[in-house]
Amino acid sequence: xxxxxxxxxxLHDIRLHGRGGQGTxxxxxxxxxxxxxxxFESQAFPKFGSERRGAPVEAYVRISSSTIRAHNxxxxxxxxxxxxxxxxxxxxxxxxxxxxGLIVLNGEQPAASEGDGFRxxxxxxxEIGERHLGRPLPNTVLLGALAAATQWVSLAALExxxxxxxxRKGEEVVKANIxxxxxxxxxxxxxxxxxxxxxxxxxxFKGAAGAVSKEEQxx
Amino acid sequence: xxxxxEGSQAVAEAVRLCRPQxxxxxxxxxxxxxxxxxxxxxxxxxxDAEFINAESEFGxxxxxxxxxxxxxxxxxxxxSQGLLLMTEVLYNIAGLxxxxxxxxxxxxxxxxINIFSDHQDSMAxxxxxxxxxxxxxxxEAVDTxxxxxxxxxxxxxxxxxxxxxxxxxxTFEPVELPSQAEVxxxxxxxxxxxxxxxxxxxxxxxxxxxxxxxxxxxxxHDAMENAQAVIEAFDADFETRFGRTGxxxxxxYRLDRATTVVLCMGTLMGAVAEAVDRQRDQGxxxxxxxxxxxxxxxxxxxxxxxxxxxxxxxxxxAISIGAGGIVAAELRAALQQAEMTIPVxxxxxxxxxxxxxxxxxxxxxxxxxxxxxDTQNRFAPDHSVNGEVQHG
Numbered sequence: 001x002x003x004x005x006x007x008x009x010x011l012h013d014i015r016l017h018g019r020g021g022q023g024t025x026x027x028x029x030x031x032x033x034x035x036x037x038x039x040f041e042s043q044a045f046p047k048f049g050s051e052r053r054g055a056p057v058e059a060y061v062r063i064s065s066s067t068i069r070a071h072n073x074x075x076x077x078x079x080x081x082x083x084x085x086x087x088x089x090x091x092x093x094x095x096x097x098x099x100x101g102l103i104v105l106n107g108e109q110p111a112a113s114e115g116d117g118f119r120x121x122x123x124x125x126x127e128i129g130e131r132h133l134g135r136p137l138p139n140t141v142l143l144g145a146l147a148a149a150t151q152w153v154s155l156a157a158l159e160x161x162x163x164x165x166x167x168r169k170g171e172e173v174v175k176a177n178i179x180x181x182x183x184x185x186x187x188x189x190x191x192x193x194x195x196x197x198x199x200x201x202x203x204x205f206k207g208a209a210g211a212v213s214k215e216e217q218x219x
Numbered sequence: 220x221x222x223x224x225e226g227s228q229a230v231a232e233a234v235r236l237c238r239p240q241x242x243x244x245x246x247x248x249x250x251x252x253x254x255x256x257x258x259x260x261x262x263x264x265x266x267d268a269e270f271i272n273a274e275s276e277f278g279x280x281x282x283x284x285x286x287x288x289x290x291x292x293x294x295x296x297x298x299s300q301g302l303l304l305m306t307e308v309l310y311n312i313a314g315l316x317x318x319x320x321x322x323x324x325x326x327x328x329x330x331x332i333n334i335f336s337d338h339q340d341s342m343a344x345x346x347x348x349x350x351x352x353x354x355x356x357x358x359e360a361v362d363t364x365x366x367x368x369x370x371x372x373x374x375x376x377x378x379x380x381x382x383x384x385x386x387x388x389x390t391f392e393p394v395e396l397p398s399q400a401e402v403x404x405x406x407x408x409x410x411x412x413x414x415x416x417x418x419x420x421x422x423x424x425x426x427x428x429x430x431x432x433x434x435x436x437x438x439x440h441d442a443m444e445n446a447q448a449v450i451e452a453f454d455a456d457f458e459t460r461f462g463r464t465g466x467x468x469x470x471x472y473r474l475d476r477a478t479t480v481v482l483c484m485g486t487l488m489g490a491v492a493e494a495v496d497r498q499r500d501q502g503x504x505x506x507x508x509x510x511x512x513x514x515x516x517x518x519x520x521x522x523x524x525x526x527x528x529x530x531x532x533x534x535x536x537a538i539s540i541g542a543g544g545i546v547a548a549e550l551r552a553a554l555q556q557a558e559m560t561i562p563v564x565x566x567x568x569x570x571x572x573x574x575x576x577x578x579x580x581x582x583x584x585x586x587x588x589x590x591x592x593d594t595q596n597r598f599a600p601d602h603s604v605n606g607e608v609q610h611g
Binding site for chain 2: 028029032033036041042043044045046068069070071072073075
């Protein structure tokens with residue numbers, strides 16, 4: 001019996017921070033589902049702890065064009081998503097973040113972060129979320145912003161992931177989350193400079209949705 | 220078509236496809252999602268089974284014992300303390316030769332309380348008479364679950380599918396789920412010849428005196444030995460039908476001319492394979508072997524894959540306190556029996572969820588090359604956040 005050999009050069013690692021109840025683990029699943037929808041291999045997993053409402057929560061996503069065989073934890077992310085800016089005061093949220101890495105923050109950029117070598121993308125995601133969802137939930141807004149800034153996943157794939165993953169919560173919830181996602185994607189704070197890095201080439205296509213998403217990426 | 224599924228969900232779908240008639244369980248992290256999903260399937264009418272919420276793991280194991288004795292295909296799942304609470308029943312299930320299939324979502328054992336993944340729980344019941352298959356991915360969890368019922372029912376041995384808690388149960392990964400027709404084609408309906416039946420009264424689990432107790436154990440041991448060929452044959456048949464192997468008895472990685480080989484189980488193979496690639500890039504002749512089938516212990520398959528090695532490092536996530544590495548000890552005995560004199564280094568790590576990264580495994584390769592693994596230094600080094608390996 002043999003296992004296939006591979007390299008992991010084109011892997012994107014994302015770490016998401018939030019508080020229990022903010023949908024951090026769901027956001028990781030949605031991001032991985034979207035990447036998979038776009039034809040990449042992906043993996044999502046929560047920080048292995050006893051989650052409870054209000055407590056700090058972490059979740060992780062790997063996106064790659066080849067099979068992901070790692071099951072150990074992720075230490076040097078390419079991007080960090082922060083759902084609650086208050087966590088910056090108490091948790092080492094930027095630990096291991098690669099130089100030039102992206103931070104997608106729900107809130108205003110801390111003054112002390114000037115010239116820290118990271119790219120900050122800051123938006124009032126709770127307010128946007130509240131407008132669409134009736135609750136200050138930032139997760140889908142931030143995913144939209146992450147997708148727009150990195151092009152690691154397409155908007156179409158994220159919309160499909162939201163539709164499928166949240167369908168059990170009803171049509172209204174799906175619709176509101178897609179609106180929140182779109183507003184995050186179109187946030188004026190997104191840098192107009194080129195994406196963080198070129199997206200990896202999909203290893204396989206999954207029909208029409210994949211084809212549409214490639215066009216989205218080229219846009 | 221592949222889907223991105225959480226490991227618990229994936230394995231629950233595989234269980235559903237095997238059409239169990241009785242599902243009994245008691246919730247325990249990190250196993251609970253599996254049973255929740257099956258409960259949903261039963262409630263939604265997608266699985267025609269009796270779902271029984273037990274009052275404890277002892278109860279859950281007892282229920283599936285009775286269900287299989289009555290001729291039903293049954294399933295349960297647990298982890299850690301839950302598995303230990305089942306222990307007495309696990310021995311009885313095996314002694315009664317009842318083909319129960321369960322998932323152990325591998326988790327550390329208290330004290331201290333710890334919910335994270337290591338192999339201490341299933342290793343603690345290694346002598347109970349259950350086949351133990353350790354899976355390396357969610358796909359293998361699905362495929363092994365389907366194979367497990369066929370192995371169990373043909374060998375009349377219970378099978379424990381061991382999947383790393385959280386590292387698989389709570390991780391979303393691409394998984395190919397076979398169709399119901401495909402699974403039905405591979406796994407025949409359960410027809411138990413020793414079914415308890417009022418029309419044909421018999422005693423199950425009667426007493427046995429000194430003159431005839433031992434032959435039962437001999438028969439169990441023989442059945443386990445014979446199961447090796449069955450596990451290989453059913454995996455080969457699975458590969459023919461589904462185009463994937465579940466991993467057979469053992470699965471090698473870059474063993475070609477490898478002089479140093481790491482032997483491991485479960486998801487650890489992912490990080491080990493990455494470490495092997497990095498070492499190979501530096502021109503070092505290293506390889507890896509994953510032990511998928513721990514019980515029965517596949518001596519011949521191990522020797523076949525390890526015979527050209529000059530050094531073997533057994534990296535395991537369990538310890539026999541006061542003795543050391545369990546797989547390492549068994550491998551040393553097998554090599555000695557075969558008159559093969561390959562040194563075996565025993566390294567224990569990953570206990571209570573401590574992460575074994577490729578960097579840590581590379582450091583272990585280096586320690587082995589420097590001949591620094593000895594009785595004083597048999598635990599894997601820790602990792603640190605910045606990726607540097609910390610020793611001690």
